[in-house]
Amino acid sequence: xAGLMEDEVFKAFSTYAAIVILKMMxxxxxxxxxxxxxxxxxxxxxxxxxxxxEKKKQLRTHPDVERVRRCHLNDLxxxxxxxxxxxxxALTGPELSSALLHFRLFAGSRIFHTVxxxxxxxxxxxxxxxxxxxxxxxxxxxxxxxxxxxx
Amino acid sequence: xAGLMEDEVFKAFSTYAAIVILKMMxxxxxxxxxxxxxxxxxxxxxxxxxxxxEKKKQLRTHPDVERVRRCHLNDLxxxxxxxxxxxxxALTGPELSSALLHFRLFAGSRIFHTVxxxxxxxxxxxxxxxxxxxxxxxxxxxxxxxxxxxx
Amino acid sequence: xAGLMEDEVFKAFSTYAAIVILKMMxxxxxxxxxxxxxxxxxxxxxxxxxxxxEKKKQLRTHPDVERVRRCHLNDLxxxxxxxxxxxxxALTGPELSSALLHFRLFAGSRIFHTVxxxxxxxxxxxxxxxxxxxxxxxxxxxxxxxxxxxx
Numbered sequence: 001x002a003g004l005m006e007d008e009v010f011k012a013f014s015t016y017a018a019i020v021i022l023k024m025m026x027x028x029x030x031x032x033x034x035x036x037x038x039x040x041x042x043x044x045x046x047x048x049x050x051x052x053x054e055k056k057k058q059l060r061t062h063p064d065v066e067r068v069r070r071c072h073l074n075d076l077x078x079x080x081x082x083x084x085x086x087x088x089x090a091l092t093g094p095e096l097s098s099a100l101l102h103f104r105l106f107a108g109s110r111i112f113h114t115v116x117x118x119x120x121x122x123x124x125x126x127x128x129x130x131x132x133x134x135x136x137x138x139x140x141x142x143x144x145x146x147x148x149x150x151x
Numbered sequence: 152x153a154g155l156m157e158d159e160v161f162k163a164f165s166t167y168a169a170i171v172i173l174k175m176m177x178x179x180x181x182x183x184x185x186x187x188x189x190x191x192x193x194x195x196x197x198x199x200x201x202x203x204x205e206k207k208k209q210l211r212t213h214p215d216v217e218r219v220r221r222c223h224l225n226d227l228x229x230x231x232x233x234x235x236x237x238x239x240x241a242l243t244g245p246e247l248s249s250a251l252l253h254f255r256l257f258a259g260s261r262i263f264h265t266v267x268x269x270x271x272x273x274x275x276x277x278x279x280x281x282x283x284x285x286x287x288x289x290x291x292x293x294x295x296x297x298x299x300x301x302x
Numbered sequence: 303x304a305g306l307m308e309d310e311v312f313k314a315f316s317t318y319a320a321i322v323i324l325k326m327m328x329x330x331x332x333x334x335x336x337x338x339x340x341x342x343x344x345x346x347x348x349x350x351x352x353x354x355x356e357k358k359k360q361l362r363t364h365p366d367v368e369r370v371r372r373c374h375l376n377d378l379x380x381x382x383x384x385x386x387x388x389x390x391x392a393l394t395g396p397e398l399s400s401a402l403l404h405f406r407l408f409a410g411s412r413i414f415h416t417v418x419x420x421x422x423x424x425x426x427x428x429x430x431x432x433x434x435x436x437x438x439x440x441x442x443x444x445x446x447x448x449x450x451x452x453x
Contacts, residue, residue, distance in 0.1 A: 003154075003305075004393050005393050005394055005395070005449070005450055008452065010450075011450040011451075011452040012452045012453075014390045014393075014446055014450045014452075015446075015447065015450060015451050015452050015453060017386065017387075017390065018387060018390065018443045018446045018447050019447075021383045021386055021387055021443065022440070022443055024379075024383065025379075025380075025383050025436060025439065025440075027379075028379055028380070028432075028436065029436075042368075042372060043369070043372075043422070043428075044422065045422050045423065045424055045425050045428070046425060048424060048425065066193075067194070070193060070194075072379065073224075073375075076227060076378060076379065076382070077175075077176075077178075077179055077223065077227065078176075078179070080227070080231055080382055080386075081172045081175065081176050083386050084168065084172055084231075084234050084235075084386075085168075085169060085172055087238075087389075088165045088168065088169065091155050091156050091165075092156055093156070120194070120195065120196050121196065122196055122199060123196050123197060123199065126194075126196070130179075134176060134179065134180075137176065138173070138176075141169045141172065141173055144165055144166075144169045145166060145169050145170075147156070148156055148161075148162040148165045148166060149162075149166050150159065150162040150163045150165075150166050151163075151166060154305075217344075218345070221344060221345075224375075227378060228326075228327075228329075228330055228374065228378065229327075229330070231378070231382055232323045232326065232327050235319065235323055235382075235385050235386075236319075236320060236323055238389075239316045239319065239320065242306050242307050242316075243307055244307070271345070271346065271347050272347065273347055273350060274347050274348060274350065277347070281330075285327060285330065285331075288327065289324070289327075292320045292323065292324055295316055295317075295320045296317065296320050296321075298307070299307055299312075299313040299316045299317060300313075300317050301310065301313040301314045301316075301317050302314075302317060
């Protein structure tokens with residue numbers, strides 16, 4: 001078993017996979033932060049300590065909370081496929097330099113995507129970083145399919 | 152490391168995993184397409200080039216966009232578990248014919264599910280394809296648990 | 303390939319991964335159950351057999367359905383990272399006792415989280431179980447990064 005973690009490409013994959021997963025997970029606490037800062041909750045039990053009037057007012061959606069939640073969902077839609085396809089890609093034995101290029105481009109594009117989304121930067125900044133991340137995953141999926149195709 | 156990708160079952164798993172992940176990822180651009188075609192956006196910066204009146208009108212939800220988004224979320228809820236359980240299943244060393252049956256049934260059921268969802272085909276077409284996909288994943292999870300159980 | 307599934311830590315990982323994925327998948331049928339029990343659907347074709355008046359009334363959201371759906375999404379946001387990071391963690395060769403502690407804490411915290419969410423238990427029960435699950439994943443990610451870091 002030790003074999004996998006002695007492979008340079010697999011080590012690089014593990015590093016970048018952990019980084020982008022951690023980035024994705026931080027959207028959870030960020031949602032919690034905005035829920036408290038903006039007073040916008042979705043569950044009755046989350047506002048139980050408050051007055052009846054306050055309760056009613058805080059059981060609502062807020063644009064800032066919804067923005068972070070959309071960013072989180074976009075991460076799930078893009079980072080999860082990257083990690084799953086990237087694992088298979090790393091096992092096809094690509095060149096280390098080529099693998100690193102894929103992993104770095106993806107991690108960079110997704111970190112920028114979050115900044116662009118949460119910061120509401122003018123388009124097409126968010127759109128382009130989203131597309132770049134997808135192209136990296138498509139490129140890895142292409143290598144997986146062209147190496148191992150067995151239907 | 153090369154060992155894994157020389158195994159027939161693992162090759163078949165990699166092929167079908169890549170296919171269903173790519174299918175899932177295509178829901179992203181499809182959402183973008185419907186957003187532009189129907190003029191229904193969720194972020195201010197996505198309508199920044201438009202007149203004030205047009206802006207207001209296009210910051211809305213549209214049933215066609217929401218339908219594609221529900222289909223995408225359903226993919227996340229079903230395809231991601233398939234890939235994660237399927238990886239463990241492939242490592243338990245099943246018969247190639249049995250593994251291929253699982254993978255093909257799942258891929259077929261999810262592609263049909265998308266057609267049924269986006270095309271709004273009469274029920275129970277969508278419901279049955281959803282259930283079939285889940286049964287395949289349950290069957291693989293059963294083999295994983297009955298082979299390796301260590302609590 | 304057989305090597306991986308002979309490793310005790312990897313067996314334990316596979317067991318707990320399968321358990322938490324199955325738990326997550328059960329949220330799908332639970333959503334379906336509440337949709338039927340509460341008469342709250344989101345697709346026209348899901349209410350096609352009903353009278354026009356009934357149709358209109360049942361194309362709506364219901365708090366109980368939305369609660370289960372939020373719980374399901376929270377599972378996706380937390381269980382999927384656990385499985386992906388946990389796989390890499392298991393490959394770094396941790397002590398079995400330490401690995402089991404991580405896996406058991408996570409599985410326990412997420413099962414309790416579901417009970418707290420669907421049952422609307424008073425806070426901070428749900429919040430604490432959510433945080434505990436995240437801390438387990440962070441701890442595993444820390445070990446992965448400190449063992450294999452290759453940027």
